[in-house]
Amino acid sequence: MSSETTAQKRAPRLTVDDVLNHRRRAGWSRRVLYVFLLAAMAWSLNVTVIQDTDWARMGSLGNVLGAAGRFAGIDFALFPTLIAPMLETFMIACLGTLVGVIICIPAAWFGAQNVTPFKPITYPLARLAMTLSRSIHEIVWALFFVSAVGLGALAGVLALAVRSVGFIAKMSAEAIEDIDPGPVEAIRATGGNAFQVMLYGVLPQVLPQILSVIVFEWEINIRRSAVLGLVGAGGLGLVFFRQMNTFNYHGVTSVIIAILLLISAGELVSYYARKAVI
Amino acid sequence: MNRPPQSPLVTPAGPSACHWSRFKFPDSLIRYASWISVLVFLTYTVEYLDIPLDRLLGMFGRMGTTLSTRYYPPDIGYTLDVGYLSYVVDTIHMAFLGAIFGLIASIPLAWFGSFNMSPSRRWLYPIARLITMSCRAVHEMIWAILFVAILGFGMLPGVLALTFFCTGFAGKLFAEEIEAIDVGPVEAMRASGANQLQVMAFGVFPQVRVAFTGIAIYTWDVAFRAATVVGFFGAGGMGWYLKRNILQVETERVAAILLSIIILVLISEIASAWARAKVMKMN
Structure with a gap:
């Protein structure tokens, strides 16, 4: 990894504009990536937590804690x-x-x-x-x-x-x-x-x-x-x-x-x- | 036990008696004894576990016939069914969410659990290490069973199980990455009066950013591999199909499902390798 980066820095004679352009493009692609990740996360959350989970059957928070509490104790x-x-x-x-x-x-x-x-x-x-x-x-x-x-x-x-x-x-x-x-x-x-x-x-x-x-x-x-x-x-x-x-x-x-x-x-x-x- | 040969320094009696050995007396005996004890332990293990060694030889023939007669023409059509494919998509969702939540949880744990950067070596460091270790030590299957017992069937327990698994997995790698940083910038920032959070955000994070991204992608890959089977105990995803068909002894469908798992994992592995290479290059 480090050898690659140094080679990249050394290889072509870059002007300041080149670097700035590259940064701008990288920044944009990064922003697109973040948006994409967030959208994927929202979609996944919708599918798994909202659509698939049967909240009524699971009961209130107390019921869940009660179910978890059954494990509290050592035989x-x-x-x-x-x-x-x-x-x-x-x-x-x-x-x-x-x-x-x-x-x-x-x-x-x-x-x-x-x-x-x-x-x-x-x-x-x-x-x-x-x-x-x-x-x-x-x-x-x-x-x-x-x-x-x-x-x-x-x-x-x-x-x-x-x-x-x-x-x-x-x-x-x-x-x-x-x-x-x-x-x-x-x-x-x-x-x-x-x-x-x-x-x-x-x-x-x-x-x-x-x-x-x-x-x-x-x-x-x-x-x-x-x-x-x-x-x-x-x-x-x-x-x-x-x-x-x-x-x-x-x-x-x-x-x-x-x-x-x-x-x-x-x-x-x-x-x-x-x-x-x- | 025969005695190891004497050191040549003790018996300088001509070139013929000068016997070279790589390890001198106490070392050679210790090595010899430890190898013997490992062998004895392994032999005893075979005895204790009651492993039928005679079955091992017949195993290959039996496995061959089983595979060719019962698993052979995999029922590919079954895996191209819409119901199954929607479960595949669910598996991807679960792996994605589990990895994201796990990564979010593991970043503070890695900070507290890295020896050089921990805000409090006496309290936070051992606690964070303990949490990371227990998340990692308990297998994802056991997490899945526990969450299914608490929350009921569905994808939410699967996501939580994968979250715990990924927290342990990524937490350890992140902490190791933080422990390997260059302390120069950190000390410079401390000397200029930065607080813990500032040191972390501007001194440590830029150094580990690329490694973190690589680890995050790898974590997703591993989470997907685990997500294909957490459904086996009722936590959503393709594992449930696998279990159902195994219980129904639909072996040709099982073969098709296994094939689909292998292909999906291969795709995810190639994608993760490509993404990691890209991240390394982008830096």
């Missing part, structure tokens, strides 16, 4: 039974990240322009796989894998793995594209084969970045694995679903507190791990 008796699901959620996240990293190795290799084996086919293929993986929500992936391998933790692990491939592979491929070609050429010149080039020329250069991306994705995966239980993949989501369906609202709050605890622990670990890696 302490539930906490001992939450430890096993918490562990399960954590483990699903760990395994999902691991499997995702394993799938990522070919994806990142094919998806980096400078190391992809056969550019016209493998590069678009890998890019397509990454986009597909990122564009489908984890709930949908979980539904798909539940129908493929049955209920249980395996479906959750696979859903997380497939979902995290997109991000890790994209960041890794970008890191690989930015490497210094010197070591790679040196290894190739001494007769290293493609595998040796990857292992000794490329990997050492990108490992810290990729590790930090993996830790980051692991932290996000903890958050995701907490909801996979809603569609049958075990863990805290399943407990949440049960508490919700049995109208034990205080239990719902307890489950949310457990999720928050788990995620803050994960965030802490991820913070220090990323610091240690870089």
